[in-house]
Amino acid sequence: MKRLLTALSCSTISISSLLAADTIEESNGIVFIELEDTDSRLGKWKLRDTNLKNSFSCKGYLEFTGNTPSKGAPESPLEYTFTINKDGLYFLHLRCAKETVEIRGKERDDVANDCYFRVEGNFEAGPKAADKHRAQAPLELLKQDTKFFGGADNEFVWVSGNRFDPGGHNNKRIAVYHFKAGETYKLVMSGRSQSFKVDCLAFIHADQPSKKVESLVQTSNK
Numbered sequence: 001m002k003r004l005l006t007a008l009s010c011s012t013i014s015i016s017s018l019l020a021a022d023t024i025e026e027s028n029g030i031v032f033i034e035l036e037d038t039d040s041r042l043g044k045w046k047l048r049d050t051n052l053k054n055s056f057s058c059k060g061y062l063e064f065t066g067n068t069p070s071k072g073a074p075e076s077p078l079e080y081t082f083t084i085n086k087d088g089l090y091f092l093h094l095r096c097a098k099e100t101v102e103i104r105g106k107e108r109d110d111v112a113n114d115c116y117f118r119v120e121g122n123f124e125a126g127p128k129a130a131d132k133h134r135a136q137a138p139l140e141l142l143k144q145d146t147k148f149f150g151g152a153d154n155e156f157v158w159v160s161g162n163r164f165d166p167g168g169h170n171n172k173r174i175a176v177y178h179f180k181a182g183e184t185y186k187l188v189m190s191g192r193s194q195s196f197k198v199d200c201l202a203f204i205h206a207d208q209p210s211k212k213v214e215s216l217v218q219t220s221n222k
């Protein structure tokens with residue numbers, strides 16, 4: 001597990017960035033992305049280092065300050081380039097936090113909890129992709145800006161699986177991609193709800209013990 005631990009440390013990311021011109025390389029079935037580590041203009045994403053519960057990795061986390069807590073079109077796209085060595089199915093895991101917000105006198109814990117993701121490049125959807133609740137996301141959804149939700153109240157948690165939301169109740173999709181060996185991809189994360197907070201992200205190969213991988217992220221209070 002020592003090699004996995006290295007893969008999820010901040011210093012390793014910096015070194016790999018220097019060597020590979022900011023392209024993140026998959027290693028041991030893991031693509032680990034520090035979301036504050038991007039060359040894109042942050043726009044309405046702000047770098048924070050306030051110590052929320054469970055703390056943050058690397059330099060801090062990004063909080064979206066545009067739109068409203070409940071909705072908004074994709075804004076301030078941030079780009080991350082990565083390469084894949086090992087072909088296969090990769091699940092998107094996001095370490096994120098939301099916030100309880102008062103809207104028109106009512107406390108709401110179902111807002112400030114999402115952003116948009118899309119991936120550009122030569123990949124496929126999962127083998128069980130379908131246009132129905134709890135199915136693997138179809139290719140069209142993976143390639144366009146799609147809402148992804150999660151987080152605990154001012155507490156960073158990992159979320160994955162049935163988190164893509166194309167709209168409507170009981171209409172979610174699993175965030176999984178079939179990436180190909182030797183290909184380079186671009187992840188684009190855009191802001192949706194105000195006050196949503198994102199720390200880091202991992203694409204984890206289906207062969208890897210994902211909960212164990214999540215636990216290996218090095219945060220500032222460890």
Ligand SMILES: [Ca+2]
Pocket residue numbers: 034035036056057058059060061198199200
């Ligand atoms: Ca971070």
